[in-house]
Amino acid sequence: MTQRIAILGAGVMGETLLSAILRAGHSAADLVISEKRDERATELREAYGVTVTSNAEAVAGADVVLLVVKPQDVPALLDEIAESVRADATVVSLAAGITITTIESALPDGVAVVRAMPNTPALVGEGMFGISPGTSCSDDQLRVVVRLLESGGKVVVVDEAQQDAVTAVSGSGPAYVFYLAEAMIAGGVDAGLDETTARTLTAQTLVGAAKLLAESGETADELRRRVTSPNGTTHAAITTFDEHGVKDALIAGVAAAAARSAELSGPS
Structure with missing residues (x-):
């Protein structure tokens, strides 16, 4: 109709x-x-x-x-x-x-x-x-x-x-991904890539990883572990992230976004 x-x-x-x-x-x-x-x-x-x-x-x-x-x-x-x-x-x-x-x-x-x-x-x-x-x-x-x-x-x-949780995860979520992309591009440039190449590598990596997460049926944890060989390059990066509290900071950020969303919504 x-x-x-x-x-x-x-x-x-x-x-x-x-x-x-x-x-x-x-x-x-x-x-x-x-x-x-x-x-x-x-x-x-x-x-x-x-x-x-x-x-x-x-x-x-x-x-x-x-x-x-x-x-x-x-x-x-x-x-x-x-x-x-x-x-x-x-x-x-x-x-x-x-x-x-x-x-x-x-x-x-x-x-x-x-x-x-x-x-x-x-x-x-x-x-x-x-x-x-x-x-x-x-x-x-x-x-x-x-x-x-x-x-x-x-x-x-x-x-x-x-x-409020939806707002924190997906409403604001693209900004978290762009924030991560900024860091990946900057890291690539610091490692010797030109900015255009670093951006191309980063963008396609994020697109591919997101598609894999959406379509594979596996958890994010499982997919991460599959890429992380013991004492390999990915392990070095993840270990560094953990030492700097990156995961905890992201979880806290999502919580802060949800709390702010609740404040803006006011009593329902």
Whole structure:
């Protein structure tokens, strides 16, 4: 069945989802985007052939409404669309830290709400979305959201209480990988490589290792041990990492991110 989809917010993530949904086979005629800036609206119409209109008009006929705006803009947006959203619509919020209760309380009773935490690899179709259904979201509505977001990557369904952990692991996670990449590239340069070569080696190594972890069915620990021969080069590196407390620091960093996410979300 054709679903009419409204995307409120045409920033980087909003356009990423728009592009992914179209690549997944949805027709441009089934999508409507909201954008206040005339120049940006024209750009989107010309690039994707979609309808671009106001927030209220975008949600009026939509089966699924994706809120892809900054967290501080969500309350005003909800006030703007509350009278226009369909009673049987599913509203999906990708705004970090905004609780399901906050969204449900601003919309008419019975409107289904799903909270989602995306990450930036959705830009290349390899995103990770952790989603949580609200009190009025049916199994069928949740399945629709899962299929929709899978156009930009993978999806896991978690209890909302776990959203801070999702934020800490996958929402912020790309930055940890980039942080590691920075160090690997710098180490390669220090060892005599030019920066371009060090970057190429690092990027492909991370891509390959991630694919192996995702597809092999083995644990990260097992895969690491397989590469780490006794007294070999990898053993020398891992031993040095352990001496500097790298693993403990990363675990502490994830915990700090989860704690900060909880602070930003406030009471749910």
